[in-house]
Amino acid sequence: xxxxxxxxxxxxxxxxxxxxxxxxxxxxxxxxxxxxxxxxxxxxxxxxxxxxxxxxxxxxxxxxxxxxxxxxxxxxxxxxxxxxxxxxxxxxxxxxxxxxxxxxxxxxxxxxxxxxxxxxxxxxxxxxxxxxxxxxxxxxxxxxxxxxxxxxxxxxxxxxxxxxxxxxxxxxxxxxxxxxxxxxxxxxxxxxxxxxxxxxxxxxxxxxxxxxxxxx
Amino acid sequence: xxxxxxxxxxxxxxxxxxxxxxxxxxxxxxxxxxxxxxxxxxxxxxxxxxxxxxxxxxxxxxxxxxxxxxxxxxxxxxxxxxxxxxxxxxxxxxxxxxxxxxxxxxxxxxxxxxxxxxxxxxxxxxxxxxxxxxxxxxxxxxxxxxxxxxxxxxxxxxxxxxxxxxxxxxxxxxxxxxxxxxxxxxxxxxxxxxxxxxxxxxxxxxxxxxxxxxxx
Numbered sequence: 001x002x003x004x005x006x007x008x009x010x011x012x013x014x015x016x017x018x019x020x021x022x023x024x025x026x027x028x029x030x031x032x033x034x035x036x037x038x039x040x041x042x043x044x045x046x047x048x049x050x051x052x053x054x055x056x057x058x059x060x061x062x063x064x065x066x067x068x069x070x071x072x073x074x075x076x077x078x079x080x081x082x083x084x085x086x087x088x089x090x091x092x093x094x095x096x097x098x099x100x101x102x103x104x105x106x107x108x109x110x111x112x113x114x115x116x117x118x119x120x121x122x123x124x125x126x127x128x129x130x131x132x133x134x135x136x137x138x139x140x141x142x143x144x145x146x147x148x149x150x151x152x153x154x155x156x157x158x159x160x161x162x163x164x165x166x167x168x169x170x171x172x173x174x175x176x177x178x179x180x181x182x183x184x185x186x187x188x189x190x191x192x193x194x195x196x197x198x199x200x201x202x203x204x205x206x207x208x209x210x211x212x213x214x215x216x
Numbered sequence: 217x218x219x220x221x222x223x224x225x226x227x228x229x230x231x232x233x234x235x236x237x238x239x240x241x242x243x244x245x246x247x248x249x250x251x252x253x254x255x256x257x258x259x260x261x262x263x264x265x266x267x268x269x270x271x272x273x274x275x276x277x278x279x280x281x282x283x284x285x286x287x288x289x290x291x292x293x294x295x296x297x298x299x300x301x302x303x304x305x306x307x308x309x310x311x312x313x314x315x316x317x318x319x320x321x322x323x324x325x326x327x328x329x330x331x332x333x334x335x336x337x338x339x340x341x342x343x344x345x346x347x348x349x350x351x352x353x354x355x356x357x358x359x360x361x362x363x364x365x366x367x368x369x370x371x372x373x374x375x376x377x378x379x380x381x382x383x384x385x386x387x388x389x390x391x392x393x394x395x396x397x398x399x400x401x402x403x404x405x406x407x408x409x410x411x412x413x414x415x416x417x418x419x420x421x422x423x424x425x426x427x428x429x430x431x432x
Contacts, residue, residue, distance in 0.1 A: 068315055092286065100267060
């Protein structure tokens with residue numbers, strides 16, 4: 001497999017974790033010049049990924065985009081170790097936690113949205129920071145309650161093994177930490193994050209450990 | 217099953233379509249006072265849905281949130297008719313199209329984001345409209361190319377039967393039409409939308425046909 005990746009993309013980080021958990025080897029292809037660069041807008045890349053984003057995973061003739069779709073694919077072609085629980089209700093819970101992060105929270109704190117708020121709308125630094133805090137507090141606040149109220153014991157989001165919920169949580173914590181988000185009121189989120197960061201699949205794939213990492 | 221729904225929510229519309237396609241009966245529970253109302257912030261509702269959004273689907277003791285997680289659950293407990301293709305690559309393609317709509321596009325045009333841009337940031341009507349157009353053009357532009365380049369024939373997004381990709385596309389077209397989005401440069405999107413809107417499962421569940429629909 002080949003993975004189009006960029007060290008600082010929270011989305012690419014998700015797929016790197018999933019590949020590491022499943023111990024699938026891949027050849028990384030690094031974005032040249034960063035997420036706002038023209039590298040992702042080359043016609044050859046747009047053919048693979050019309051949204052001009054990372055990651056894109058290539059498995060033979062199959063071109064895969066969108067992190068949760070990619071992880072479901074990996075789960076199907078390489079079921080061990082599973083990244084989803086074995087029961088339908090558990091899978092729904094894990095997918096819901098992942099979607100709160102991937103659909104409700106991350107889209108409001110991507111590089112392209114920050115560029116639009118900063119560049120096109122000329123938002124003040126204070127307003128931009130309030131925006132980022134607002135949506136991340138909202139998302140992590142929801143996940144905090146989902147981890148609490150659901151009464152599912154375990155060191156990860158769902159029991160004692162990492163799932164796609166943990167992948168989504170960890171990647172968004174990484175994004176939120178970049179702008180100084182405060183996690184003091186989300187102890188469950190913090191606990192799960194700390195558990196994950198002791199696992200090599202989360203640690204070795206972390207943005208600052210990637211070969212393409214640059215000082216920021 | 218019971219579905220917490222609101223006629224004008226693009227997210228609730230997705231689940232209504234899926235339930236209709238699978239011919240699953242349910243009891244609707246309507247949000248009182250609209251998406252910005254306090255009805256969704258009652259402690260009893262927050263216990264079900266900590267994000268304070270619709271939809272929430274209740275299946276016996278199982279509380280389900282997040283539309284794509286709900287639809288995957290319905291697919292597992294009620295496989296016919298399938299809302300995903302039978303092959304892993306096809307499922308990945310359909311899930312990716314759905315995520316472009318649900319993760320990359322809809323989150324930037326929800327009622328809560330519009331309220332924040334309008335209320336908290338006091339964005340001009342022109343800037344707010346440009347924001348909505350920008351992210352929807354971007355999302356539908358990507359889906360347009362995915363429908364085109366992938367060379368998958370058929371009247372729907374993936375062959376001749378509706379999938380979760382069609383559900384996500386139709387619900388976002390509904391959202392985008394509310395602020396006058398232009399679909400003249402996305403003929404594939406328009407073609408799929410028109411195909412879907414001939415299907416009773418998409419038509420009968422449409423926002424303006426719901427019992428809780430109000431004149432806007």
